[in-house]
Amino acid sequence: MTTETSTALPAWFPRHVPSLAVSIAGTVAIVAVATVVRYLLGQPLQSFPTLLFSPAVFLAALLFDRRCGLLAIALSTASSAYFFIYPYNSLTLPLASLVPLGIFILTSGFVVTVTDTLRQVAARLDRAERNKSLLLDELAHRTKNDLAIIGSALQLQARSSRDPAVQEALATAVARVNVIAAAQDRLRYREGIGEVDIGDYLRGLCTGLGDLLRGIRPIAVRLEASTIAISSADAVTIGLIVNELVTNAFKYAFPDDRGGAVDVIVERTSRGLRIDVRDDGAGCAEDVVSGMGSRLVRLLAKQRNGVVSRQKTDTGCHFTATLDLEYPGDGRTEA
Structure with missing residues (x-):
């Protein structure tokens, strides 16, 4: 009997969070890519300095964890302020820019919190699915063993009888039990089925x-x-x-x-x-x-x-x- 472990997570969803060093490096890389893309787009997004950084924050929180999501918020805020808000190449911000930056930080923080919560829920569901598959595997194994015991008991009874008709009937019963046991032996589970x-x-x-x-x-x-x-x-x-x-x-x-x-x-x-x-x-x-x-x-x-x-x-x-x-x-x- 084989088990195909079903999962509550889609195929593209990351199953394991990398090490802290890899997570930080990945977060920096994601924000850097967003910065480069925003820089290349230039004039069309001049009025939206933080627009492309929201997906970067979401991606960092999804691929890594909440800490990396918060780091992405900090890096994105600094990148937007330095490169894409006048005066450029400076962290000196006009008062009018503080409101949109504050809204970006608040909404990004909400996205990170929701993403991390969904990740934890999905991980718990994934563990539950895996545990269910193990239980189904154990159930099938025990069922097969129980059927083997029944078949052995019938065979012993057949050997102890001197009546050919009884022996034939018990042998037929053993064959039928073996048919069911063979099905259990080749049973596999896919998505709980x-x-x-x-x-x-x-x-x-x-x-x-x-x-x-x-x-x-x-x-x-x-x-x-x-x-x-x-x-x-x-x-x-x-x-x-x-x-x-x-x-x-x-x-x-x-x-x-x-x-x-x-x-x-x-x-x-x-x-x-x-x-x-x-x-x-x-x-x-x-x-x-x-x-x-x-x-x-x-x-x-x-x-x-x-x-x-x-x-x-x-x-x-x-x-x-x-x-x-x-x-x-x-x-x-x-x-």
């Missing part, structure tokens, strides 16, 4: 089913599935359906150590997802009795407003399950 890459998940599931069920029979399990991010609950549903259909093919399609192949195809549709499981075995039995696995597949599909159909082909049997799914993120998004 649990997602599973269905292609990667089913690839591991089909490989495991083939190794478990084929024995000495030359039976291949082949998967065609796109890289699609779906919710963890939907991944469990799909995994259980594939598990039941592939297991059913191994049980009935290849009698007498017959070889062949089981193809699993999973693809998106306009409404959700389509699962095709076809084999080249003995074909569909006409008088097949609907067992627990078949009822489970139909129930799972019905929960997702889907249907399951079975069709006899020239070379075997073909099951199709269509599910109505919504993909995480922006509604229906393929990863």
Whole structure:
């Protein structure tokens, strides 16, 4: 299971405040750039000597901290007074210039205070998001461990029973628990949403089913599935359906150590997802009795407003399950 740490801060927002020396140097550089730009613009901004220094103050407070914001106010005030307020190249100011300079200092101080407060709030939200991701990671890990304990207990119970029917039922239950545990193992979080890459998940599931069920029979399990991010609950549903259909093919399609192949195809549709499981075995039995696995597949599909159909082909049997799914993120998004 992997976790993509979500954050309350936008990608461009600085995550860490540099050292004090770097922060001071950066603040001086920002004010110097504002001074040069103001000097190059010259006459058009003659009546607005402090106009370009407000963004410099905001940028220093945003990138560094409140102290650097206050330093930017002091440097900007001195630069405006010395270079851009008559008499030029002098810190002697006429009384008429004190009012606009005072307004600049007050408004800049307000901007610094608000920016620093927003930075602190955003930092707290960012820490909360990271802590939530860690908690989700821990929850998924514990869930996986709990499922492993359940599977081990069922396996022990199966070994202690001498009834083949009980052993088979418990082995089937263990396989279903392992399907859910496998989904937890591949669970990842993005912005608090649990997602599973269905292609990667089913690839591991089909490989495991083939190794478990084929024995000495030359039976291949082949998967065609796109890289699609779906919710963890939907991944469990799909995994259980594939598990039941592939297991059913191994049980009935290849009698007498017959070889062949089981193809699993999973693809998106306009409404959700389509699962095709076809084999080249003995074909569909006409008088097949609907067992627990078949009822489970139909129930799972019905929960997702889907249907399951079975069709006899020239070379075997073909099951199709269509599910109505919504993909995480922006509604229906393929990863």
